[in-house]
Amino acid sequence: xxxxxxxxxxxxxxxxxxxxxxxxxxxxxxxxxxxxxxxxxxxxxxxxxxxxxxxxxxxxxxxxxxxxxxxxxxxxxxxxxxxxxxxxxxxxxxxxxxxxxxxxxxxxxxxxxxxxxxxxxxxxxxxxxxxxxxxxxxxxxxxxxxxxxxxxxxxxxxxxxxxxxxxxxxxxxxxxxxxxxxxxxxxxxxxxxxxxxxxxxxxxxxxxxxxxxxxxxxxxxxxxxxxxxxxxxx
Amino acid sequence: xxxxxxxxxxxxxxxxxxxxxxxxxxxxxxxxxxxxxxxxxxxxxxxxxxxxxxxxxxxxxxxxxxxxxxxxxxxxxxxxxxxxxxxxxxxxxxxxxxxxxxxxxxxxxxxxxxxxxxxxxxxxxxxxxxxxxxxxxxxxxxxxxxxxxxxxxxxxxxxxxxxxxxxxxxxxxxxxxxxxxxxxxxxxxxxxxxxxxxxxxxxxxxxxxxxxxxxxxxxxxxxxxxxxxxxxxx
Numbered sequence: 001x002x003x004x005x006x007x008x009x010x011x012x013x014x015x016x017x018x019x020x021x022x023x024x025x026x027x028x029x030x031x032x033x034x035x036x037x038x039x040x041x042x043x044x045x046x047x048x049x050x051x052x053x054x055x056x057x058x059x060x061x062x063x064x065x066x067x068x069x070x071x072x073x074x075x076x077x078x079x080x081x082x083x084x085x086x087x088x089x090x091x092x093x094x095x096x097x098x099x100x101x102x103x104x105x106x107x108x109x110x111x112x113x114x115x116x117x118x119x120x121x122x123x124x125x126x127x128x129x130x131x132x133x134x135x136x137x138x139x140x141x142x143x144x145x146x147x148x149x150x151x152x153x154x155x156x157x158x159x160x161x162x163x164x165x166x167x168x169x170x171x172x173x174x175x176x177x178x179x180x181x182x183x184x185x186x187x188x189x190x191x192x193x194x195x196x197x198x199x200x201x202x203x204x205x206x207x208x209x210x211x212x213x214x215x216x217x218x219x220x221x222x223x224x225x226x227x228x229x230x231x232x233x234x
Numbered sequence: 235x236x237x238x239x240x241x242x243x244x245x246x247x248x249x250x251x252x253x254x255x256x257x258x259x260x261x262x263x264x265x266x267x268x269x270x271x272x273x274x275x276x277x278x279x280x281x282x283x284x285x286x287x288x289x290x291x292x293x294x295x296x297x298x299x300x301x302x303x304x305x306x307x308x309x310x311x312x313x314x315x316x317x318x319x320x321x322x323x324x325x326x327x328x329x330x331x332x333x334x335x336x337x338x339x340x341x342x343x344x345x346x347x348x349x350x351x352x353x354x355x356x357x358x359x360x361x362x363x364x365x366x367x368x369x370x371x372x373x374x375x376x377x378x379x380x381x382x383x384x385x386x387x388x389x390x391x392x393x394x395x396x397x398x399x400x401x402x403x404x405x406x407x408x409x410x411x412x413x414x415x416x417x418x419x420x421x422x423x424x425x426x427x428x429x430x431x432x433x434x435x436x437x438x439x440x441x442x443x444x445x446x447x448x449x450x451x452x453x454x455x456x457x458x459x460x461x462x463x464x465x466x467x468x
Contacts, residue, residue: 061456061457062457064456064457065454065456065457068454069454072319072320072323075309075319075323076315076316076319079313081310082310085306085309085310086306089306089309089326092323092326092327093326093330096327096330175419175420175423178412178416178419179416179417179419180416182412182413182414182416183413185409185412185413186409189409220299220302220303222295222298222299223295223296223298223299
Protein backbone atom coordinates (compact mmCIF):
# COMPACT_ATOMS: atom_id res chain seq x y z
CA UNK A 1 0.00 0.00 0.00
CA UNK A 2 1.24 3.45 -0.96
CA UNK A 3 1.36 5.40 2.28
CA UNK A 4 1.16 8.64 0.38
CA UNK A 5 2.54 10.64 3.25
CA UNK A 6 3.35 13.49 0.90
CA UNK A 7 -0.22 14.59 0.81
CA UNK A 8 0.24 16.46 4.09
CA UNK A 9 0.61 20.19 3.79
CA UNK A 10 2.93 20.11 6.77
CA UNK A 11 6.20 18.38 6.00
CA UNK A 12 6.84 18.26 9.72
CA UNK A 13 3.74 16.13 10.21
CA UNK A 14 5.15 13.59 7.73
CA UNK A 15 8.38 13.48 9.64
CA UNK A 16 6.55 12.89 12.91
CA UNK A 17 4.38 10.09 11.51
CA UNK A 18 7.39 8.41 9.93
CA UNK A 19 9.29 8.68 13.20
CA UNK A 20 6.51 6.95 15.11
CA UNK A 21 6.24 4.20 12.52
CA UNK A 22 9.97 3.63 12.75
CA UNK A 23 9.80 3.51 16.53
CA UNK A 24 7.09 0.84 16.36
CA UNK A 25 9.28 -1.23 14.07
CA UNK A 26 12.22 -0.74 16.41
CA UNK A 27 10.08 -1.85 19.35
CA UNK A 28 8.85 -4.79 17.28
CA UNK A 29 12.42 -5.74 16.45
CA UNK A 30 13.31 -5.67 20.12
CA UNK A 31 10.37 -7.91 21.02
CA UNK A 32 11.22 -10.27 18.17
CA UNK A 33 14.74 -10.49 19.54
CA UNK A 34 13.33 -11.16 23.01
CA UNK A 35 11.27 -14.06 21.74
CA UNK A 36 14.17 -15.46 19.70
CA UNK A 37 16.42 -15.26 22.75
CA UNK A 38 13.77 -16.82 24.99
CA UNK A 39 13.40 -19.81 22.67
CA UNK A 40 17.16 -20.21 22.28
CA UNK A 41 17.64 -19.90 26.03
CA UNK A 42 15.23 -22.79 26.60
CA UNK A 43 16.64 -25.01 23.85
CA UNK A 44 20.22 -24.44 24.87
CA UNK A 45 19.49 -24.24 28.60
CA UNK A 46 21.28 -20.91 28.54
CA UNK A 47 20.46 -19.19 31.81
CA UNK A 48 22.45 -16.09 31.01
CA UNK A 49 20.52 -15.53 27.82
CA UNK A 50 17.29 -16.09 29.76
CA UNK A 51 18.26 -13.40 32.23
CA UNK A 52 19.08 -11.09 29.34
CA UNK A 53 15.50 -11.53 28.07
CA UNK A 54 14.16 -10.56 31.49
CA UNK A 55 16.35 -7.45 31.53
CA UNK A 56 15.18 -6.27 28.11
CA UNK A 57 11.65 -5.92 29.49
CA UNK A 58 12.47 -2.50 30.87
CA UNK A 59 13.45 -1.21 27.44
CA UNK A 60 10.30 -2.53 25.78
CA UNK A 61 8.10 -0.97 28.45
CA UNK A 62 9.84 2.36 28.03
CA UNK A 63 9.33 2.30 24.29
CA UNK A 64 5.64 1.53 24.74
CA UNK A 65 5.15 4.57 26.95
CA UNK A 66 7.21 6.83 24.66
CA UNK A 67 5.40 5.82 21.49
CA UNK A 68 2.04 6.14 23.24
CA UNK A 69 2.94 9.67 24.32
CA UNK A 70 4.09 10.58 20.82
CA UNK A 71 0.77 9.33 19.43
CA UNK A 72 -1.23 11.39 21.93
CA UNK A 73 0.86 14.46 21.09
CA UNK A 74 0.32 13.99 17.39
CA UNK A 75 -3.46 13.70 17.83
CA UNK A 76 -3.57 16.84 20.00
CA UNK A 77 -1.25 18.89 17.83
CA UNK A 78 -1.98 17.72 14.30
CA UNK A 79 -5.62 16.74 14.64
CA UNK A 80 -5.27 13.95 12.12
CA UNK A 81 -8.32 12.70 10.26
CA UNK A 82 -9.18 9.74 8.07
CA UNK A 83 -6.26 7.41 7.37
CA UNK A 84 -3.78 9.44 9.45
CA UNK A 85 -5.99 9.06 12.49
CA UNK A 86 -6.47 5.37 11.77
CA UNK A 87 -2.71 4.96 11.58
CA UNK A 88 -2.17 6.61 14.97
CA UNK A 89 -4.95 4.57 16.61
CA UNK A 90 -3.66 1.37 15.02
CA UNK A 91 -0.22 2.15 16.43
CA UNK A 92 -1.58 2.80 19.93
CA UNK A 93 -3.16 -0.66 19.90
CA UNK A 94 -0.22 -2.39 18.22
CA UNK A 95 2.28 -1.32 20.86
CA UNK A 96 0.06 -2.69 23.64
CA UNK A 97 0.11 -6.09 21.97
CA UNK A 98 3.84 -5.87 21.30
CA UNK A 99 4.53 -5.11 24.93
CA UNK A 100 2.45 -8.10 26.03
CA UNK A 101 4.28 -10.35 23.56
CA UNK A 102 7.45 -9.22 25.35
CA UNK A 103 5.88 -10.24 28.67
CA UNK A 104 5.07 -13.68 27.29
CA UNK A 105 8.64 -14.02 26.00
CA UNK A 106 9.80 -13.36 29.55
CA UNK A 107 7.59 -16.14 30.86
CA UNK A 108 9.06 -18.51 28.28
CA UNK A 109 12.61 -17.49 29.15
CA UNK A 110 12.00 -18.49 32.76
CA UNK A 111 11.68 -22.12 31.68
CA UNK A 112 15.39 -22.01 30.82
CA UNK A 113 16.11 -21.50 34.51
CA UNK A 114 14.82 -25.04 35.24
CA UNK A 115 16.56 -28.31 34.44
CA UNK A 116 14.86 -31.16 32.61
CA UNK A 117 15.62 -34.85 32.27
CA UNK A 118 16.09 -36.48 28.88
CA UNK A 119 12.48 -37.48 28.40
CA UNK A 120 11.22 -34.07 29.42
CA UNK A 121 13.54 -32.46 26.94
CA UNK A 122 11.41 -33.93 24.19
CA UNK A 123 8.68 -31.53 25.24
CA UNK A 124 11.07 -28.68 24.98
CA UNK A 125 11.62 -29.71 21.36
CA UNK A 126 7.84 -29.63 20.68
CA UNK A 127 7.66 -26.29 22.42
CA UNK A 128 10.54 -24.97 20.37
CA UNK A 129 8.86 -26.09 17.14
CA UNK A 130 5.72 -24.23 18.11
CA UNK A 131 7.81 -21.27 19.24
CA UNK A 132 9.49 -21.01 15.84
CA UNK A 133 6.05 -20.81 14.22
CA UNK A 134 5.01 -18.06 16.61
CA UNK A 135 8.25 -16.28 15.80
CA UNK A 136 7.53 -16.46 12.07
CA UNK A 137 4.06 -15.00 12.74
CA UNK A 138 5.58 -12.15 14.71
CA UNK A 139 8.20 -11.52 12.04
CA UNK A 140 5.62 -11.60 9.27
CA UNK A 141 3.16 -9.32 11.01
CA UNK A 142 5.91 -6.77 11.69
CA UNK A 143 6.88 -7.02 8.05
CA UNK A 144 3.23 -6.52 7.04
CA UNK A 145 3.12 -3.52 9.36
CA UNK A 146 6.27 -2.04 7.80
CA UNK A 147 4.77 -2.30 4.32
CA UNK A 148 1.15 -1.87 5.46
CA UNK A 149 0.39 -4.91 3.37
CA UNK A 150 -3.10 -6.33 4.05
CA UNK A 151 -2.52 -9.54 2.13
CA UNK A 152 0.44 -10.48 4.32
CA UNK A 153 -1.46 -9.34 7.39
CA UNK A 154 -4.32 -11.64 6.48
CA UNK A 155 -1.88 -14.55 6.03
CA UNK A 156 -0.77 -14.06 9.64
CA UNK A 157 -4.41 -13.97 10.66
CA UNK A 158 -5.01 -17.40 9.16
CA UNK A 159 -1.71 -18.80 10.45
CA UNK A 160 -3.01 -18.47 14.00
CA UNK A 161 -5.31 -21.45 13.45
CA UNK A 162 -2.32 -23.71 12.81
CA UNK A 163 -0.68 -22.48 15.99
CA UNK A 164 -3.87 -23.11 17.99
CA UNK A 165 -4.00 -26.69 16.74
CA UNK A 166 -0.38 -27.26 17.63
CA UNK A 167 -1.05 -25.78 21.06
CA UNK A 168 -3.88 -28.24 21.67
CA UNK A 169 -1.81 -31.19 20.51
CA UNK A 170 1.17 -30.33 22.71
CA UNK A 171 -1.03 -29.65 25.74
CA UNK A 172 -2.70 -33.03 25.33
CA UNK A 173 0.69 -34.69 25.02
CA UNK A 174 1.95 -32.92 28.14
CA UNK A 175 -1.13 -33.91 30.15
CA UNK A 176 -0.65 -37.55 29.19
CA UNK A 177 2.96 -37.34 30.29
CA UNK A 178 1.95 -35.85 33.65
CA UNK A 179 -0.51 -38.70 34.16
CA UNK A 180 2.23 -41.23 33.48
CA UNK A 181 4.81 -39.53 35.67
CA UNK A 182 3.04 -37.43 38.32
CA UNK A 183 6.29 -36.36 39.95
CA UNK A 184 7.05 -34.42 36.80
CA UNK A 185 3.95 -32.27 37.20
CA UNK A 186 5.49 -29.04 38.52
CA UNK A 187 8.14 -29.01 35.81
CA UNK A 188 5.81 -30.00 33.01
CA UNK A 189 3.38 -27.31 34.18
CA UNK A 190 6.09 -24.75 33.46
CA UNK A 191 6.27 -26.05 29.92
CA UNK A 192 2.47 -25.93 29.69
CA UNK A 193 2.47 -22.26 30.73
CA UNK A 194 5.09 -21.51 28.11
CA UNK A 195 3.15 -23.27 25.41
CA UNK A 196 0.14 -21.24 26.48
CA UNK A 197 2.28 -18.10 26.22
CA UNK A 198 3.12 -19.05 22.65
CA UNK A 199 -0.54 -19.50 21.87
CA UNK A 200 -1.20 -16.03 23.27
CA UNK A 201 1.60 -14.58 21.17
CA UNK A 202 -0.19 -15.99 18.14
CA UNK A 203 -3.41 -14.28 19.27
CA UNK A 204 -1.60 -11.00 19.66
CA UNK A 205 -0.01 -11.26 16.22
CA UNK A 206 -3.52 -11.83 14.93
CA UNK A 207 -4.64 -8.67 16.74
CA UNK A 208 -1.88 -6.68 15.08
CA UNK A 209 -2.86 -8.06 11.69
CA UNK A 210 -6.38 -6.75 12.37
CA UNK A 211 -5.04 -3.26 13.11
CA UNK A 212 -3.16 -3.29 9.80
CA UNK A 213 -6.35 -4.23 7.95
CA UNK A 214 -8.20 -1.53 9.90
CA UNK A 215 -5.68 1.12 8.90
CA UNK A 216 -5.51 0.19 5.22
CA UNK A 217 -9.14 -0.75 4.61
CA UNK A 218 -10.82 1.46 7.21
CA UNK A 219 -12.78 -1.50 8.55
CA UNK A 220 -12.68 -2.87 12.08
CA UNK A 221 -12.40 -6.63 11.52
CA UNK A 222 -12.18 -7.73 15.15
CA UNK A 223 -14.75 -10.40 15.88
CA UNK A 224 -15.15 -10.96 12.15
CA UNK A 225 -14.77 -14.41 10.61
CA UNK A 226 -11.86 -15.01 8.26
CA UNK A 227 -14.16 -15.86 5.35
CA UNK A 228 -15.99 -12.58 5.95
CA UNK A 229 -12.72 -10.65 5.97
CA UNK A 230 -11.59 -12.39 2.79
CA UNK A 231 -14.83 -11.91 0.89
CA UNK A 232 -15.90 -8.46 2.06
CA UNK A 233 -12.87 -6.54 3.26
CA UNK A 234 -9.71 -7.50 1.35
CA UNK B 235 -13.22 14.30 40.44
CA UNK B 236 -15.39 16.98 38.89
CA UNK B 237 -15.64 16.10 35.23
CA UNK B 238 -16.43 19.68 34.38
CA UNK B 239 -17.99 18.77 31.10
CA UNK B 240 -19.72 22.14 30.94
CA UNK B 241 -16.56 23.85 29.90
CA UNK B 242 -17.11 22.82 26.30
CA UNK B 243 -18.40 25.50 24.02
CA UNK B 244 -20.32 22.88 22.14
CA UNK B 245 -23.16 21.40 24.19
CA UNK B 246 -23.36 18.63 21.62
CA UNK B 247 -19.78 17.59 22.41
CA UNK B 248 -20.76 17.17 26.07
CA UNK B 249 -23.67 14.99 25.07
CA UNK B 250 -21.42 12.83 22.91
CA UNK B 251 -18.78 12.38 25.61
CA UNK B 252 -21.43 11.56 28.20
CA UNK B 253 -23.00 9.06 25.81
CA UNK B 254 -19.70 7.24 25.33
CA UNK B 255 -19.03 7.17 29.06
CA UNK B 256 -22.46 5.70 29.64
CA UNK B 257 -21.90 3.09 26.97
CA UNK B 258 -18.64 2.03 28.63
CA UNK B 259 -20.48 1.62 31.92
CA UNK B 260 -23.19 -0.35 30.18
CA UNK B 261 -20.57 -2.58 28.59
CA UNK B 262 -18.86 -2.92 31.98
CA UNK B 263 -22.18 -3.90 33.57
CA UNK B 264 -22.67 -6.55 30.94
CA UNK B 265 -19.20 -7.99 31.51
CA UNK B 266 -19.72 -7.90 35.29
CA UNK B 267 -22.94 -9.85 34.78
CA UNK B 268 -21.07 -12.31 32.57
CA UNK B 269 -18.48 -12.96 35.25
CA UNK B 270 -21.14 -13.26 37.99
CA UNK B 271 -23.07 -15.73 35.85
CA UNK B 272 -19.91 -17.68 35.01
CA UNK B 273 -19.04 -18.09 38.70
CA UNK B 274 -22.61 -19.02 39.62
CA UNK B 275 -22.79 -21.46 36.74
CA UNK B 276 -19.69 -23.25 38.03
CA UNK B 277 -20.77 -23.29 41.69
CA UNK B 278 -24.27 -24.46 40.91
CA UNK B 279 -23.25 -26.69 38.01
CA UNK B 280 -25.80 -24.78 35.97
CA UNK B 281 -25.10 -25.60 32.34
CA UNK B 282 -27.85 -23.41 31.00
CA UNK B 283 -26.44 -20.37 32.76
CA UNK B 284 -23.01 -21.28 31.41
CA UNK B 285 -24.37 -21.34 27.88
CA UNK B 286 -26.00 -17.98 28.51
CA UNK B 287 -22.56 -16.55 29.35
CA UNK B 288 -21.19 -17.87 26.07
CA UNK B 289 -24.06 -16.28 24.16
CA UNK B 290 -23.54 -12.84 25.73
CA UNK B 291 -20.09 -12.68 24.15
CA UNK B 292 -21.58 -11.47 20.89
CA UNK B 293 -23.18 -8.46 22.61
CA UNK B 294 -19.98 -7.49 24.40
CA UNK B 295 -17.97 -7.69 21.17
CA UNK B 296 -20.52 -5.52 19.39
CA UNK B 297 -20.38 -2.88 22.10
CA UNK B 298 -16.58 -2.83 21.93
CA UNK B 299 -16.63 -2.12 18.20
CA UNK B 300 -19.40 0.49 18.53
CA UNK B 301 -17.71 2.40 21.34
CA UNK B 302 -14.40 2.26 19.53
CA UNK B 303 -16.01 3.74 16.43
CA UNK B 304 -17.68 6.46 18.49
CA UNK B 305 -14.30 7.36 20.01
CA UNK B 306 -12.66 7.58 16.59
CA UNK B 307 -15.51 9.76 15.31
CA UNK B 308 -15.23 12.10 18.28
CA UNK B 309 -11.48 12.52 17.77
CA UNK B 310 -11.93 13.24 14.06
CA UNK B 311 -14.90 15.57 14.48
CA UNK B 312 -14.23 17.35 17.77
CA UNK B 313 -10.45 17.32 17.82
CA UNK B 314 -10.36 17.01 21.60
CA UNK B 315 -7.29 18.17 23.48
CA UNK B 316 -5.94 17.82 27.01
CA UNK B 317 -8.25 15.96 29.37
CA UNK B 318 -10.95 15.35 26.73
CA UNK B 319 -8.42 13.56 24.56
CA UNK B 320 -7.12 11.61 27.55
CA UNK B 321 -10.67 10.53 28.33
CA UNK B 322 -11.26 9.24 24.81
CA UNK B 323 -7.91 7.41 24.73
CA UNK B 324 -8.54 5.95 28.19
CA UNK B 325 -11.91 4.68 26.96
CA UNK B 326 -10.41 3.09 23.85
CA UNK B 327 -8.04 1.12 26.07
CA UNK B 328 -10.62 0.34 28.76
CA UNK B 329 -13.01 -1.33 26.35
CA UNK B 330 -10.28 -3.62 25.04
CA UNK B 331 -9.65 -4.85 28.57
CA UNK B 332 -13.37 -5.17 29.29
CA UNK B 333 -13.87 -7.27 26.19
CA UNK B 334 -11.02 -9.57 27.21
CA UNK B 335 -12.48 -9.91 30.71
CA UNK B 336 -15.64 -11.11 28.97
CA UNK B 337 -13.54 -13.68 27.08
CA UNK B 338 -12.05 -14.93 30.35
CA UNK B 339 -15.55 -15.19 31.87
CA UNK B 340 -16.47 -17.40 28.95
CA UNK B 341 -13.52 -19.68 29.67
CA UNK B 342 -14.61 -19.93 33.29
CA UNK B 343 -18.21 -20.70 32.32
CA UNK B 344 -17.02 -23.68 30.31
CA UNK B 345 -15.92 -25.37 33.54
CA UNK B 346 -19.62 -25.64 34.45
CA UNK B 347 -20.07 -27.96 31.50
CA UNK B 348 -17.88 -30.57 33.23
CA UNK B 349 -18.82 -32.72 36.21
CA UNK B 350 -16.67 -33.03 39.32
CA UNK B 351 -16.53 -35.54 42.15
CA UNK B 352 -16.92 -34.50 45.76
CA UNK B 353 -13.24 -33.95 46.44
CA UNK B 354 -12.75 -31.99 43.25
CA UNK B 355 -15.64 -29.76 44.19
CA UNK B 356 -13.49 -28.37 46.98
CA UNK B 357 -11.34 -26.76 44.33
CA UNK B 358 -14.38 -25.20 42.79
CA UNK B 359 -15.01 -23.58 46.19
CA UNK B 360 -11.46 -22.15 46.26
CA UNK B 361 -11.94 -20.97 42.71
CA UNK B 362 -15.24 -19.39 43.59
CA UNK B 363 -13.66 -17.54 46.53
CA UNK B 364 -10.99 -16.15 44.26
CA UNK B 365 -13.62 -15.39 41.64
CA UNK B 366 -15.64 -13.29 44.09
CA UNK B 367 -12.54 -11.22 44.79
CA UNK B 368 -11.96 -10.70 41.07
CA UNK B 369 -15.61 -9.71 40.78
CA UNK B 370 -15.23 -7.11 43.55
CA UNK B 371 -12.18 -5.72 41.74
CA UNK B 372 -14.16 -5.46 38.51
CA UNK B 373 -17.10 -3.86 40.28
CA UNK B 374 -14.86 -1.39 42.09
CA UNK B 375 -12.89 -0.39 39.03
CA UNK B 376 -16.09 0.24 37.08
CA UNK B 377 -17.32 2.31 40.00
CA UNK B 378 -14.03 4.23 40.04
CA UNK B 379 -14.43 4.75 36.30
CA UNK B 380 -17.98 6.07 36.74
CA UNK B 381 -16.81 8.62 39.28
CA UNK B 382 -13.30 9.03 37.82
CA UNK B 383 -12.03 8.53 41.33
CA UNK B 384 -8.26 7.95 41.45
CA UNK B 385 -8.20 6.88 45.09
CA UNK B 386 -10.63 4.03 44.42
CA UNK B 387 -8.78 3.20 41.23
CA UNK B 388 -5.54 2.92 43.18
CA UNK B 389 -7.23 0.61 45.71
CA UNK B 390 -8.06 -1.76 42.86
CA UNK B 391 -4.46 -1.50 41.71
CA UNK B 392 -3.20 -2.71 45.07
CA UNK B 393 -5.92 -5.38 45.40
CA UNK B 394 -4.39 -7.22 42.46
CA UNK B 395 -1.50 -8.35 44.66
CA UNK B 396 -3.90 -10.21 46.95
CA UNK B 397 -5.45 -11.92 43.97
CA UNK B 398 -2.04 -12.92 42.63
CA UNK B 399 -1.15 -14.53 45.95
CA UNK B 400 -4.41 -16.43 46.04
CA UNK B 401 -3.79 -17.57 42.50
CA UNK B 402 -0.40 -18.98 43.43
CA UNK B 403 -1.79 -20.76 46.50
CA UNK B 404 -4.65 -22.37 44.59
CA UNK B 405 -2.41 -23.42 41.71
CA UNK B 406 0.00 -25.06 44.14
CA UNK B 407 -2.89 -26.84 45.83
CA UNK B 408 -4.24 -28.05 42.49
CA UNK B 409 -0.83 -29.32 41.39
CA UNK B 410 -0.50 -31.32 44.61
CA UNK B 411 -3.90 -32.80 44.01
CA UNK B 412 -3.00 -33.81 40.47
CA UNK B 413 0.14 -35.52 41.78
CA UNK B 414 -1.96 -37.50 44.26
CA UNK B 415 -4.64 -38.44 41.77
CA UNK B 416 -3.19 -38.35 38.26
CA UNK B 417 -6.44 -39.53 36.68
CA UNK B 418 -7.94 -36.22 37.71
CA UNK B 419 -5.43 -34.26 35.66
CA UNK B 420 -7.58 -33.29 32.64
CA UNK B 421 -10.40 -32.07 34.86
CA UNK B 422 -8.20 -30.28 37.33
CA UNK B 423 -6.40 -28.63 34.43
CA UNK B 424 -9.71 -27.04 33.47
CA UNK B 425 -9.91 -25.57 36.95
CA UNK B 426 -6.30 -24.38 36.66
CA UNK B 427 -7.11 -22.57 33.41
CA UNK B 428 -10.07 -20.90 35.07
CA UNK B 429 -8.04 -19.81 38.04
CA UNK B 430 -5.52 -18.41 35.58
CA UNK B 431 -8.37 -16.58 33.85
CA UNK B 432 -9.31 -15.01 37.18
CA UNK B 433 -5.75 -13.91 37.68
CA UNK B 434 -5.82 -12.29 34.24
CA UNK B 435 -9.08 -10.56 35.07
CA UNK B 436 -7.32 -9.02 38.06
CA UNK B 437 -4.51 -7.82 35.76
CA UNK B 438 -7.01 -6.26 33.42
CA UNK B 439 -8.82 -4.49 36.26
CA UNK B 440 -5.43 -3.15 37.23
CA UNK B 441 -4.93 -1.93 33.66
CA UNK B 442 -8.27 -0.09 33.78
CA UNK B 443 -7.30 1.50 37.10
CA UNK B 444 -4.17 2.80 35.36
CA UNK B 445 -6.23 4.39 32.58
CA UNK B 446 -8.37 6.15 35.19
CA UNK B 447 -5.25 7.54 36.87
CA UNK B 448 -3.92 8.55 33.44
CA UNK B 449 -7.11 10.42 32.60
CA UNK B 450 -7.42 12.25 35.93
CA UNK B 451 -3.75 12.92 36.65
CA UNK B 452 -2.40 13.10 33.11
CA UNK B 453 0.34 10.59 33.93
CA UNK B 454 0.93 7.23 32.31
CA UNK B 455 1.52 4.93 35.30
CA UNK B 456 1.93 1.66 33.43
CA UNK B 457 5.15 -0.07 34.46
CA UNK B 458 5.31 2.20 37.51
CA UNK B 459 5.63 0.76 41.01
CA UNK B 460 2.73 1.24 43.42
CA UNK B 461 4.87 3.18 45.88
CA UNK B 462 5.89 5.49 43.03
CA UNK B 463 2.27 6.02 42.03
CA UNK B 464 1.30 6.69 45.62
CA UNK B 465 4.11 9.13 46.36
CA UNK B 466 4.41 10.97 43.07
CA UNK B 467 1.14 10.73 41.18
CA UNK B 468 -1.85 10.58 43.53
